[in-house]
Amino acid sequence: MIKVLLVEDQEIVRRGLKTLLETKPDLRIVGEASNGQEAIQQLKTLWASSDQPDVVLMDIRMPIMDGVTATQMICQTFVGTKILVLTTFDDTRYVAEALRFGAKGYLLKDMPSEELAEAIRSIYKGYTQFGPGILENLISQAPLTEEPEQPELPPGLTELTPREREILRLIAVGSSNREIAQSLHLSEGTVRNHITHILGRLNLRDRTQAAILANSHLTWLEDSKN
Known part of the structure; x- marks a missing residue:
């Protein structure tokens, strides 16, 4: 079967x-x-x-x-x-x-x-x-060396603040709330509040979905820091 x-x-x-x-x-x-x-x-x-x-x-x-x-x-x-x-x-x-x-x-x-x-x-x-x-x-x-088309940005991603984009980028690379807090010099409670807002803005259910979406747009998140 x-x-x-x-x-x-x-x-x-x-x-x-x-x-x-x-x-x-x-x-x-x-x-x-x-x-x-x-x-x-x-x-x-x-x-x-x-x-x-x-x-x-x-x-x-x-x-x-x-x-x-x-x-x-x-x-x-x-x-x-x-x-x-x-x-x-x-x-x-x-x-x-x-x-x-x-x-x-x-x-x-x-x-x-x-x-x-x-x-x-x-x-x-x-x-x-x-x-x-x-x-x-x-x-x-179509030569196989052609550059891949970047996936379309989902609604809400561009509306995130620079801080929220950075937190989303860190989620994508596997950072825990504590590691994110230490990296950005924030409290864990503040990080949790940001993540709640990110999930709501992007209409995501949980942190796993956020990590999957962020990995799909990691290049854009990296570039948006500059």
């Missing part, structure tokens, strides 16, 4: 994919997510329960955290999880970046369900998969 995690921001598309794939007796949907950040949270939960997915079916253009950034973080953290990128955008830049970060294949959403299921099986076995014309476009148009 091949366990699959579906990551797609459009609920109707995600539901359709789930319905199609659940008709295959050798495939089982173990989780769903509407963006890259949710996918990482799902993976943490599934790995903790020893029900980790074998293949992640990953959309590219999503809010909060896109599929390219999520692919990078998943391949670094959840070693052995195979990612199959699925999108409506035949964009060689995204192909190159997703592959550079560890994706094993790249398909278009309009492919027949049986072909999609077969691609999942091939990825599970260790093969790579490309939709019609994608590999040719990649070779002819």
Whole structure:
């Protein structure tokens, strides 16, 4: 049985994919997510329960955290999880970046369900998969040395104060509240108040979500200090 995690921001598309794939007796949907950040949270939960997915079916253009950034973080953290990128955008830049970060294949959403299921099986076995014309476009148009596009800044990030941005940057690199307080010469209570405001401004649930988001925009946080 091949366990699959579906990551797609459009609920109707995600539901359709789930319905199609659940008709295959050798495939089982173990989780769903509407963006890259949710996918990482799902993976943490599934790995903790020893029900980790074998293949992640990953959309590219999503809010909060896109599929390219999520692919990078998943391949670094959840070693052995195979990612199959699925999108409506035949964009060689995204192909190159997703592959550079560890994706094993790249398909278009309009492919027949049986072909999609077969691609999942091939990825599970260790093969790579490309939709019609994608590999040719990649070779002819998109050098792998091209600079990755910076992920879009989420609402609220630019509204943080310089102090809050610095605290968010320190959260991203793993600093505790005590370490942040010592580094910025603040009390731990003040640091906690800042973090509460950061979570509210960015509509985040907890410190883990803040760390994931901050890592996605670490370059911007570093640059905003200057």
